[in-house]
Amino acid sequence: MSADIHYATVNFSQKKPNKEVLRIQEGDTTTYAEVKVSGSSDSPSSIDEPVTDKIIGEQAPGALQRRVVKLRWVFIILALLCLVLVITFSLHFNTRNTCPQLWRPFKSKCYFFSTVEMNWSLSQENCTAMGGHLVIIESEDEQEFLLQEANITQYWIGLTDSEEEGAWHWVDKSTLRDPKFWGERNGKKEPDNHNGNEDCARLNTDQGLKGWFDVSCGRNSKWACEAQVKNIKL
Template identity: 40%
Template structure:
């Protein structure tokens, strides 16, 4: 019985110790349990510490309590260990049989069950308090997470906006580069295509105008054919008039020759006396020759001879060369040169008479002076175009008096015509 009382007192002592320890931890009278190490992080704020101090002084205000699940678990574990130790001691000291032992075990089981029930209630209260305390903390954590996520999304949005701006700038730059690299003709074709698309509404009006222009074109073509026929008729008439003019000139030339060779001696009877050569002309064989006293260029002297019904001199024999050489008077030494109807204007070195015939090799009387070379020499010192017209120098020998000279020089000339 004495042992039973002592055991009962021991159990009660440990139970009271457990309750007192739990209450002190719950009221934060043992802060070193809540924050056992200097390096650990506490979740209590300055406000919570103030509330804890106020509760300790007996103000009756309860603040937020920190989680004490670990402390309660340790306390219960220690209590269970003490109970097991006491039970083991009792089991070894007391006999294991008898009514006294059975009653002691039953009472111990009842006390242990009450203690466990009390501890369970305390744990449930601590759990509810922890849920109340962790609710705002979870809301704060969720709010912090949302703010972090919002900040991250803002940063990502800013980055995307910057990338969009960069891509837009790159797109504009590429478009400008494309416009610059496109050939001008392609750009003009595009503009033309746009104008054609824009002018689709004007299609009917343009078609009407095109029809009117087609009718006008047909009328113009008919008028053109009529005018072309008139031009052809006028050209035919002009050709006939030109032929008539040439006939009239031939008749006029015939009358002029008739007046020269057969002048009228009796005006009232129109009697004519024909002669072989006109005045100032000299007869040799069947031709008349005229030796001028004036000077002209080669072309002008030939034109004068043609007005007289003849042309410049053509030498066909040595006898004719001797006649013209001896018959040409020399008024003064500077006037000894006379134009003949000889030139190589058409082809250099190819000398031809004015009637188109070539100079015969057996009838050539070119001047050859010792030390100066033979004529023709195409001298270009006085005229860069050279010397392309033939002349006779009466101061030289009869059978060696031909020379080539510049056609623009002015000399006397010799005309000839048939009797």
């Protein structure tokens, strides 16, 4: 009796063999079968995982960190802008609204208008005691403000030529440079040094006698002080 022999083609992988040969023998008949082996030494997850997802996953923490840094700078800039606005508003508010009671605000200063009368020297001493001085008028706006606030009253201002006749100086020792606010009496321009002893200036608000007039320093009159907010003594 002759034996039947069957052959099957067997392929072997060079890298990672995933096939095995099964030898089956029954009696005189020998059969070779090709068997595929599923799986490998590598974990399935490492084979199936997409390469692009892995790269994105590795890059994500760095991108997130850069985004956080940008947002942090945005918040810092916004905080600085808010701080500038708060400081600006505070300065504006302080200039206009923090003058003490009985003092009236104008631009960067506060002004006090007395209700009692004194001579020029005592008026200046009282202004100094309150942290200021008799008003020094430096602009047309300030002149108009004083005229309105004075309300048809006469007030001493911080201008005198008591040291040298005709050489008018403010109480801070600065020289009078613009004489345009001097008033006029009976068609004659002030100062006129009437009777030879008018060495101090007074602000008149009467419609007929409006402006500055030189008056005897010993006369009693109301007085107007000016001061910076921080210097005022209550």
